[in-house]
Amino acid sequence: MKIALLGTGFGQAHAAVYAARDDVEVVMFGRDPDKTAKTAAQFGVPASTDLEAAFTDPSFDLVDICLPIPLHAPMTLRALEAGKHVLTELPMAASAEDARRIVAASQESDRHVFVDMFAGFLPANRILHDAVREGTYGQLKELAYWSAMAPLWPGASLGLKSLPMESMHSDLDCITRALGTPTAVHVTAAERDADAAAIDATFTFDQAIARSSISSLRPMPYGARGGYTAAFTDAVLESASTMGYDGKPATTLTEYTADGSRDIPLPTADQYTAMIDHVLAVLHGHADNEITPASALDALELTLQVDQQVNAAR
Structure with missing residues (x-):
């Protein structure tokens, strides 16, 4: 499983979980080259500032979005359009309208979308x-x-x-x-x-x-x-x-x-470990998705x- 991890802030909580696993390959993406390289090195993963590659590189299976809230919805929709599975930090969107777009897009897609309701x-x-x-x-x-x-x-x-x-x-x-x-x-x-x-x-x-x-x-x-x-x-x-x-x-x-x-x-x-364990279990066909966008919409x-x-x- 190859994962594009977007964000060097809260992305560190996810990176720490991935670093403890031997069944994933992670690339950390950020805007600032020095900060991204330094943060990625803490977890022993490659760094990149080429955000476009997270969506266009066919080797990525999952896009993990740990960016500011206004970016959650557009990045989730973009990843779905690119044929990627998506894990997005909460909340999945900054508005109910964008959240409903994600629900609709995920239900029409054969890709999984997970909302980190940890x-x-x-x-x-x-x-x-x-x-x-x-x-x-x-x-x-x-x-x-x-x-x-x-x-x-x-x-x-x-x-x-x-x-x-x-x-x-x-x-x-x-x-x-x-x-x-x-x-x-x-x-x-x-x-x-x-x-x-x-x-x-x-x-x-x-x-x-x-x-x-x-x-x-x-x-x-x-x-x-x-x-x-x-x-x-x-x-x-x-x-x-x-x-x-x-x-x-x-x-x-x-x-x-x-x-x-x-x-x-x-x-x-650890709630983040349990959440990511669940995400990977679903992607490997061992569990049903408990944190779909539809399940998080009421909240x-x-x-x-x-x-x-x-x-x-x-």
């Missing part, structure tokens, strides 16, 4: 979604996701303009996969400055409620933390995670019932609605 591969989230689907604890009535972080990533803004699309989107995907599309959305927000803020969004469903809260108003020693509480008719699941610069969370999951509480053992899992439309409420006045 949160669904975290073991605690998989257990939640299995419980909803199988009715393990009865009906899900309340679901609350939260995350809070320090400015761990140099140069990355965590203000109101970026938080919905870049940080809340994955939690909203978990909410829509569990409960569907809400009938009402209410959002409040506060900011310290252009790069630090907090958002609280509440959602109404038929016989259920949900909430997504995110904050970047934390000092460096705080790191990054998050989790969820899921209240079913017969039990509660509560997850808590902590992580630092490596993006690899240490997570606990506890089940509460009328008979008491118990910790649910979780396998050690994107909800994220855009939250973003509109937060940033319309701005």
Whole structure:
């Protein structure tokens, strides 16, 4: 499997996963020759600034898009037109219209398109979604996701303009996969400055409620933390995670019932490794695609609605 990895920023998270495998060949593409060469060398892969080759070189099987959000949709559509499989970072598009174009193009193509909805591969989230689907604890009535972080990533803004699309989107995907599309959305927000803020969004469903809260108003020693509480008719699941610069969370999951509480053992899992493992398994014919553009559309439309409420006045 030969992969054209576009982007030297967040592309590093994907490159680290590919570097640990012996069944892929990767070329990292970037605009700046020196930066691209230096970053690619960290992972032992070739570097290129000839972006056109990612689409025209017939030896590339998969185009992995880790570029700024406005480029996700045009690059995805271009890769499909070139006959490539595509993995795009979230969100798959900056607008619902572009997202629907990707859905339509992927459904008309014989190529696979994957959207990096990585949160669904975290073991605690998989257990939640299995419980909803199988009715393990009865009906899900309340679901609350939260995350809070320090400015761990140099140069990355965590203000109101970026938080919905870049940080809340994955939690909203978990909410829509569990409960569907809400009938009402209410959002409040506060900011310290252009790069630090907090958002609280509440959602109404038929016989259920949900909430997504995110904050970047934390000092460096705080790191990054998050989790969820899921209240079913017969039990509660509560997850808590902590992580630092490596993006690899240490997570606990506890089940509460009328008979008491118990910790649910979780396998050690890196979400990006699990996501890319899934992508390659699908491409080798060993699994069905769980992160198609169609499966991510509800979450994107909800994220855009939250973003509109937060940033319309701005």
